[in-house]
Amino acid sequence: MSPTLPLAARPSRAALLTAFAAVYLIWGSTYLVMKFAVASMPPLLMAGTRYALAGGLLYGFMRRRGEARPTRAGWGQAAIIGVALLGFGNGGTTLGVLYLPSSTAALLVATVPMFLAVLGWLSGVAPRPTRWVTLGLAAGLAGMYLLATHAGPAPTVQRPGHAGLGMIAVLTAAFLWSVGSLYSKKHQPAPSPFLSGGMQMLCGGAAMLLVGLVRGEASGFTLAQVTLKSWLAYAYLVTLGSIVAFTAYIWLLRVVEPALAGTYAFVNPVVAVLLGWGFGGEKLSVQMLGGAALIVLAVGLVVLGGRKN
Numbered sequence: 001m002s003p004t005l006p007l008a009a010r011p012s013r014a015a016l017l018t019a020f021a022a023v024y025l026i027w028g029s030t031y032l033v034m035k036f037a038v039a040s041m042p043p044l045l046m047a048g049t050r051y052a053l054a055g056g057l058l059y060g061f062m063r064r065r066g067e068a069r070p071t072r073a074g075w076g077q078a079a080i081i082g083v084a085l086l087g088f089g090n091g092g093t094t095l096g097v098l099y100l101p102s103s104t105a106a107l108l109v110a111t112v113p114m115f116l117a118v119l120g121w122l123s124g125v126a127p128r129p130t131r132w133v134t135l136g137l138a139a140g141l142a143g144m145y146l147l148a149t150h151a152g153p154a155p156t157v158q159r160p161g162h163a164g165l166g167m168i169a170v171l172t173a174a175f176l177w178s179v180g181s182l183y184s185k186k187h188q189p190a191p192s193p194f195l196s197g198g199m200q201m202l203c204g205g206a207a208m209l210l211v212g213l214v215r216g217e218a219s220g221f222t223l224a225q226v227t228l229k230s231w232l233a234y235a236y237l238v239t240l241g242s243i244v245a246f247t248a249y250i251w252l253l254r255v256v257e258p259a260l261a262g263t264y265a266f267v268n269p270v271v272a273v274l275l276g277w278g279f280g281g282e283k284l285s286v287q288m289l290g291g292a293a294l295i296v297l298a299v300g301l302v303v304l305g306g307r308k309n
């Protein structure tokens with residue numbers, strides 16, 4: 001039988017821990033890995049082909065396992081979710097960091113859990129955030145602020161002078177990622193979250209490819225200029241970053257509250273900072289450790305505060 005999940009089923013603790021580990025740790029590592037990939041690849045063409053390839057592999061695998069052919073309505077829902085999550089969400093953030101220091105972009109991306117909690121409540125998808133969840137979200141933003149403003153010079157942006165444009169791009173990306181996440185809570189392209197994930201990656205990847213081509217990223221680009229390091233990073237992003245982590249996120253949106261699934265936006269930068277310290281020669285400061293501690297507290301408050309009695 002194919003690995004579909006009935007909506008009424010209660011996932012096991014092991015399944016939840018595995019999915020959160022994938023979203024927290026793997027997505028956190030992609031900050032560093034993406035830098036290796038785009039060092040010799042155009043950003044949107046890299047991201048678009050990454051998701052299109054991952055989506056095609058996952059979709060083909062699930063269809064061969066016996067999953068039914070998706071309906072036209074299912075493909076329409078997959079297009080909405082894929083374009084919102086990946087086309088605007090991932091693509092918008094990719095463009096935003098052209099104009100912003102990565103620390104500022106990371107702080108703006110941390111608005112995702114806030115958007116998910118508030119929009120989820122207003123749309124009726126999720127209950128009103130409790131005082132503990134609200135406190136946890138505030139602690140997460142405070143921790144993100146400490147991480148984003150840790151001692152040291154800000155990284156050089158690729159296109160200085162357009163900080164406002166970069167902020168608009170990243171905040172719009174965070175907002176539309178949240179909208180797409182909430183939409184997927186009640187609109188599922190296919191019964192299987194794995195088939196759904198493949199469909200969404202195909203649609204989102206196609207959207208980023210189209211925008212990348214319109215932006216002229218293919219002009220003058222040849223595969224011969226891609227380094228081995230970038231190819232290895234690309235393979236990691238396709239397999240673990242897309243197939244494993246994105247599918248885990250889609251599954252989590254089905255079985256937990258949206259704000260809880262969105263805590264990845266708090267944890268990922270912590271993972272990125274620790275990887276930079278362990279593998280990039282970066283130094284840890286008291287301010288950074290304090291920010292990490294606040295984020296751990298934030299996740300705990302959101303998890304415990306969101307439980308129903």
